Amino acid sequence: MNDLINGRCGWCGTEELYVRYHDEEWGQPTFDDKKLFEFLLLESAQAGLSWITILRKREQYRKAFCQFDVKKTAQMKPDDIDRLMRFDGIVKNRLKIEAAIGNARQFMKIQDEFGSFYQYILSFFPGRRPIVNNFNSLKQIPAFSPEAEAISKDMKKRGFKFFGPTICYAFLQATGFVNDHLANCRCKNSIRSNV
Numbered sequence: 383m384n385d386l387i388n389g390r391c392g393w394c395g396t397e398e399l400y401v402r403y404h405d406e407e408w409g410q411p412t413f414d415d416k417k418l419f420e421f422l423l424l425e426s427a428q429a430g431l432s433w434i435t436i437l438r439k440r441e442q443y444r445k446a447f448c449q450f451d452v453k454k455t456a457q458m459k460p461d462d463i464d465r466l467m468r469f470d471g472i473v474k475n476r477l478k479i480e481a482a483i484g485n486a487r488q489f490m491k492i493q494d495e496f497g498s499f500y501q502y503i504l505s506f507f508p509g510r511r512p513i514v515n516n517f518n519s520l521k522q523i524p525a526f527s528p529e530a531e532a533i534s535k536d537m538k539k540r541g542f543k544f545f546g547p548t549i550c551y552a553f554l555q556a557t558g559f560v561n562d563h564l565a566n567c568r569c570k571n572s573i574r575s576n577v
Contacts, residue, residue: 385520389568392520400434409573411512411558415499418557419489420450422499423482425553426544427473433552435473442471447482452493456486481543488541503559506533514561514573523562526551 384392394404412418424443428436436443446469448454466472466479489499496502504510506529517523526534526547534550545553554560563570 383520385518385564386566389566391562391564391567391569397434399437403437405569408556409558409561409563409569411573412556413500415489415493416450416452418499418503419452419455419486420444421553421556422485422489422545423447423450423455425549425556426481426485427475427478428552429478429544429546429549431473439471439473442469445469446472452486452489455483456490458483458486478544485542485545488537491540503533503554503557506536507559512559512561516565517562518565520564524551527554527560529559530554 386392387395388401390401390404394400394408412421424436424440427439427443444450446466463476463479463483467474467476472479492499492502496505507513513527513529515523530551531547533554534545534547537545537550551560555562558573561570561573563573
């Protein structure tokens with residue numbers, strides 16, 4: 383894999399959907415809990431699969447999980463799980479579907495405790511600030527970080543599923559808590575401030 387393709391991080395290749403995701407979303411600070419829940423649900427669904435697979439299914443996930451409404455998702459019952467196992471366009475894995483619902487319930491508990499899920503995640507970062515890495519090569523980007531390990535460990539204790547350190551780190555990268563755009567990527571310096 384090339385480190386840079388057309389001035390972008392090489393992992394996104396040239397597929398339009400992936401390029402648009404890289405340019406417009408990946409690494410952009412995400413303050414909104416609804417968007418954070420969307421990424422939490424999608425990243426959990428991704429476990430063991432490629433991210434592009436989930437991106438292609440994103441709109442079906444939006445339909446399946448009530449436009450990523452955390453309250454409606456948390457209220458889903460066993461018959462909803464059965465319905466989702468027949469829902470075209472999402473990963474039909476019962477454990478992941480159950481995890482999405484359970485994670486929604488835990489997400490809301492964190493919101494009650496910390497005021498927002500955003501504030502909860504930020505509490506794990508030094509000085510409550512995002513991390514900006516300056517990697518020159520895709521090989522330098524780690525699979526996880528100390529922050530991802532700590533968050534994942536705490537979330538596991540709280541009852542979250544499918545959110546180990548690697549998935550957590552992907553979540554942090556996607557939502558701008560970590561900026562891992564390569565130093566020479568055209569998007570590196572266009573990231574909005576997360577203050």
